[in-house]
Amino acid sequence: NAGVTQTPKFRVLKTGQSMTLLCAQDMNHEYMYWYRQDPGMGLRLIHYSVGEGTTAKGEVPDGYNVSRLKKQNFLLGLESAAPSQTSVYFCASRTYRGKRNSPLHFGNGTRLTVT
Amino acid sequence: DQQVKQNSPSLSVQEGRISILNCDYTNSMFDYFLWYKKYPAEGPTFLISISSIKDKNEDGRFTVFLNKSAKHLSLHIVPSQPGDSAVYFCAASPNAGGTSYGKLTFGQGTILTVHP
Numbered sequence: 001n002a003g004v005t006q007t008p009k010f011r012v013l014k015t016g017q018s019m020t021l022l023c024a025q026d027m028n029h030e031y032m033y034w035y036r037q038d039p040g041m042g043l044r045l046i047h048y049s050v051g052e053g054t055t056a057k058g059e060v061p062d063g064y065n066v067s068r069l070k071k072q073n074f075l076l077g078l079e080s081a082a083p084s085q086t087s088v089y090f091c092a093s094r095t096y097r098g099k100r101n102s103p104l105h106f107g108n109g110t111r112l113t114v115t
Numbered sequence: 116d117q118q119v120k121q122n123s124p125s126l127s128v129q130e131g132r133i134s135i136l137n138c139d140y141t142n143s144m145f146d147y148f149l150w151y152k153k154y155p156a157e158g159p160t161f162l163i164s165i166s167s168i169k170d171k172n173e174d175g176r177f178t179v180f181l182n183k184s185a186k187h188l189s190l191h192i193v194p195s196q197p198g199d200s201a202v203y204f205c206a207a208s209p210n211a212g213g214t215s216y217g218k219l220t221f222g223q224g225t226i227l228t229v230h231p
Contacts (some may be wrong), residue, residue, distance in 0.1 A: 004158070029215055033209060041223035042119070042204060060217065063132070090158055094217050104219065106158030 002026055006091050006107035013081040013114045020094070021076040021110050023091030031094045032074040033058070035064060036087040043090060049067055054101065086101045118142045119207050121222035128229050134192040136225050138205030141186065149219065150190050153169035153202040162203075162224060163190070195229045202226050 004025045013019055021030065035043040045058030047066040055066045063085060065077045074093075080084060082083055088111050092104040120139045128134045134151075146167035149161035165172040165179045165188070170180050178191045192199055205222040 027122075033218070035221075040124075040223055042121075042223045043206075043219075044221070045218055048218060057221075061153070096183075096217065102217075103161035103164065104159075104217065106151075108158045110157065 001007075004093055004105050004107035006089075006110050008110060009108070011113070013086060013112065015114060017081050018077070019081065020078075021089055021091075021112075023076070023093075025072055025074075025075045025091075025105070026029055027093060027104070027105065028071070029093035029095045031048060033092045033094075034064070034074065034076045035090045035092065036060065037090060038087050046067050046076065046089075047075075051059075074103070079106075080098065081112075083114045084086040086112060091103045095106050105109060116141075117223070118145075119205055119222040120226050121203075121205055123200075123225050124223070125228070128195045128227065130229055130231050131194045134190075134195045134199065134227055134229065136190040136192075136203050136205075136227065138188045138222050139186060139191075140207050142207070142209065142220070143186070144209040145161055145186045145196050145220070146151075147208045148179070148181060148188050149206045149208075150177075151206060151226070152199075153204065159204055192227075195227075195231050197231050200227055200229050221227040 007022045032049040035045040049055045049068040052071045091107045149164040150162040153159040179189045202224045204220040204224045
């Protein structure tokens with residue numbers, strides 16, 4: 001049981017390049033989230049999804065797009081990377097069944113540097 | 116505007132003593148609070164939570180206290196162990212009748228170091 005798996009673990013991009021971060025969960029969770037962590041800022045929600053085929057904006061969505069074509073996968077895309085997107089990105093998932101406030105399960109993060 | 120604040124960036128404690136980590140929030144719609152623990156190169160892991168209908172929740176060495184009138188919560192670790200050394204994040208959620216979808220607002224984190 002792998003839980004939440006993020007790929008890649010590290011990536012360096014040049015300004016203007018694009019990339020996709022992949023998140024996969026094997027817990028059959030309905031909800032999935034993308035957060036970014038920056039020094040002194042904590043974790044901030046970028047986008048989230050409450051089910052296959054649905055996505056919504058979080059606190060800091062600009063410059064990112066997401067897709068959830070399959071229940072177990074949640075993709076985060078950067079179309080034209082900027083240095084301000086240098087961060088550590090965390091994917092998380094949770095279930096809503098049976099427990100209203102079930103906790104988030106996080107992946108181990110992707111460290112992205114944009115030069 | 117930081118709705119959840121952890122004003123102490125770091126805390127250093129001796130093994131066996133009590134660690135107290137603090138968190139303040141400003142949004143009165145928050146009614147569910149959690150603490151997460153994070154080791155380097157890993158994702159945050161859930162530690163303990165509390166609903167606004169309670170003022171205390173205990174789980175082994177960890178106790179969370181909630182003071183709704185002061186919009187303040189704290190995490191007590193007794194006794195502290197070197198393995199507790201990590202970054203601790205406070206998080207809050209407005210249940211809002213279920214429409215919050217589990218979205219959490221996190222504080223900045225506090226680095227706890229427990230010395231042997």
